[in-house]
Amino acid sequence: MSDTLRIVLIVASVLCLLFMLRKISQSKVRIDDAIFWIVGAFVLVIISIFPQIPSWCCDLLGIQTPVNFLFLFMIFILLVKLFYMTIRVSQLESKVKELSQRYALDHMDDEVKQDEK
Amino acid sequence: MKLLIIVPAYNERENIERVIDQLIQDYPQYSYVVVNDGSKDDTAQICRRKGYNLIDLPVNLGLAGGFQAGMQYAEKHGFDYAIQYDADGQHRAEYIGKLLEECEKGNDIVIGSRFAEKKKPLSLRMLGSRLISGAIRITTFRKIKDPTSGMRVYSRRMIELFAHHTNLSPEPDSVAYMIKSGAKVSEVQVEMDERIAGVSYLNAPKAMFYMLRMVVSILFIQVFRSPVRLKEPGPKDET
Numbered sequence: 070m071s072d073t074l075r076i077v078l079i080v081a082s083v084l085c086l087l088f089m090l091r092k093i094s095q096s097k098v099r100i101d102d103a104i105f106w107i108v109g110a111f112v113l114v115i116i117s118i119f120p121q122i123p124s125w126c127c128d129l130l131g132i133q134t135p136v137n138f139l140f141l142f143m144i145f146i147l148l149v150k151l152f153y154m155t156i157r158v159s160q161l162e163s164k165v166k167e168l169s170q171r172y173a174l175d176h177m178d179d180e181v182k183q184d185e186k
Numbered sequence: 187m188k189l190l191i192i193v194p195a196y197n198e199r200e201n202i203e204r205v206i207d208q209l210i211q212d213y214p215q216y217s218y219v220v221v222n223d224g225s226k227d228d229t230a231q232i233c234r235r236k237g238y239n240l241i242d243l244p245v246n247l248g249l250a251g252g253f254q255a256g257m258q259y260a261e262k263h264g265f266d267y268a269i270q271y272d273a274d275g276q277h278r279a280e281y282i283g284k285l286l287e288e289c290e291k292g293n294d295i296v297i298g299s300r301f302a303e304k305k306k307p308l309s310l311r312m313l314g315s316r317l318i319s320g321a322i323r324i325t326t327f328r329k330i331k332d333p334t335s336g337m338r339v340y341s342r343r344m345i346e347l348f349a350h351h352t353n354l355s356p357e358p359d360s361v362a363y364m365i366k367s368g369a370k371v372s373e374v375q376v377e378m379d380e381r382i383a384g385v386s387y388l389n390a391p392k393a394m395f396y397m398l399r400m401v402v403s404i405l406f407i408q409v410f411r412s413p414v415r416l417k418e419p420g421p422k423d424e425t
Contacts, residue, residue, distance in 0.1 A: 090410045096352040100359065100403050107406055108398075164245040171244045 070135045075117040082110035082117075105150065189286055189339075190265040191218040192256030194249055195273035199227045205275050206238055213279055219259050220273070223252035250355035257340075257349040269339045270356050277337045281376040288374050289339045294416075295364060297330065298337030299373035306331065314397040318358050321404040326365045331373055333358035333400075343417045344369065351414075359403040367413035 089106050092098040116122055116139070123135035123142075132138045191209060195202055202220065209218050219239045222230045224246035233240040241255050253270060260268040267289055271277050281298055289296045306312050318333045338356065340348060344364070347354060354360045365371050 086406075090407065093353060093407060094411055100353050100407055101399065103407065104399050104402055107402060111406075167245055 070117075070120045070123065070139070074136070075120065078113050078117040082113045085110045109146070188265045189216045189267045189269060189282070190256070190260045190263070191216050191269050191271045191282070192221060192253060192260065193218060193271050193273050194221045194223055194252040194256065195225065195229050195233075196223040196246070196249075196252070197225045197227045197229060198273040199225075199229050199232060201274045202229055202232055203236065205271075205273055206233075206236070209271075209279060213282065216282065217265070218271075219256055221252040221256045223247055223249070250357070253356045254349065257345055260345045261349040265345065266342050267339055268345050270336055272336055276378050276380070278377060278379065281337070281374070284376070285337070285339045285374050288372055289341055292370060293372045294341045294344050294369035295361060295371045296339040297332060297335050297361070297371070297373045298339075298376040298378075299332035299335055300376065300378055301331040302373040302375040304375065314393060314400075317397060318400050318404065321401050322358065322362045322365070325404055325409050326362055328365050328371070330358070330361065330371070333361060335376075335378075337376060337378070346417070347414065358400050359408055362404045363408045363411060363414070366408060366411075368416055 085106055089098065089103045089110075093100060093103055120135060123138045126142075127133070127135055127138045130138065132141065191213075193202075193206065193209075198205075206218065206220060209216070217239070219241055220233050221241045222233060222243060224243050230240065230242050233242075241259060243252060243255060247255070256270075257268060267286060269282060269285065271279075271282075277298070285296045285298055300306075306315065315332065315334050319330055322328060322330050322333055336356070338361075348356070348360075354363070361371060
């Protein structure tokens with residue numbers, strides 16, 4: 070890994086951390102969801118400070134250069150995250166559906182009662 | 187002084203009757219509310235049949251969301267104190283009075299602590315508790331001996347905050363954040379029972395993730411959050 074790449078990774082991670090902390094203080098993101106980004110940023114910082122780690126992983130997996138390993142690693146993590154996000158979105162949609170159906174049905178009873186009066 | 191006992195319940199059909207009947211019979215001086223967090227079993231039906239005071243959430247929100255609904259109820263009905271009380275029978279009602287007394291001395295959060303006076307056992311299960319204690323100690327310089335205890339009493343100004351804040355949940359990281367904001371937190375020795383029936387939602391991987399979440403949150407998030415501005419304690423406003 071070139072020194073420039075390492076510096077870019079560290080700067081990007083720090084920016085990601087600052088951005089998340091700002092969003093948390095604005096109450097725009099839940100801490101549970103921010104944890105992923107904060108831990109991710111830390112992992113990137115550690116990889117940048119100790120490039121031996123990706124080099125070691127390269128040897129283990131038979132990948133030519135650490136940069137390639139970094140690509141593979143990030144794509145893999147993002148795919149897993151995307152997979153979980155898909156599940157989350159599905160669950161959220163069915164919750165919203167259930168909520169609005171229940172709300173509508175409950176209010177239907179209210180209107181009938183008001184009409185009877 | 188008015189105390190609300192908030193009992194979040196998720197799939198607690200085997201425990202809810204015993205726990206709530208005991209509260210009604212032995213502690214009629216306290217109000218309670220059951221928050222059914224979208225249970226898949228018949229917890230809600232049991233509560234309705236028995237005529238319990240019930241907030242019935244139509245979908246599952248998780249402990250934080252359910253508890254927050256209870257806090258909103260407490261805020262709306264002008265309660266001075268609210269206590270989180272488990273529906274699975276782990277918490278013992280005889281300690282509620284002791285916790286409330288401590289809270290009335292001007293504390294904002296009083297934790298029913300298993301280790302305030304007793305020593306914490308050296309077990310793997312307590313490793314998480316130790317890590318969280320350590321994280322709180324490093325960041326707030328306060329020793330919280332039983333941060334993961336779910337039995338906590340909250341004062342009126344805490345109720346008002348917890349009822350609406352996105353990132354305040356009844357978890358150790360919120361306690362750390364409140365200490366940082368200048369809230370008074372204290373611990374009172376209690377005993378707890380093992381859950382009698384049903385299964386805990388915390389299995390080993392979930393417990394690991396919970397710990398990671400708490401430690402990361404306390405060490406790297408709560409430290410950098412700007413403290414929330416607390417209302418001056420004093421005569422409560424009649425709004």
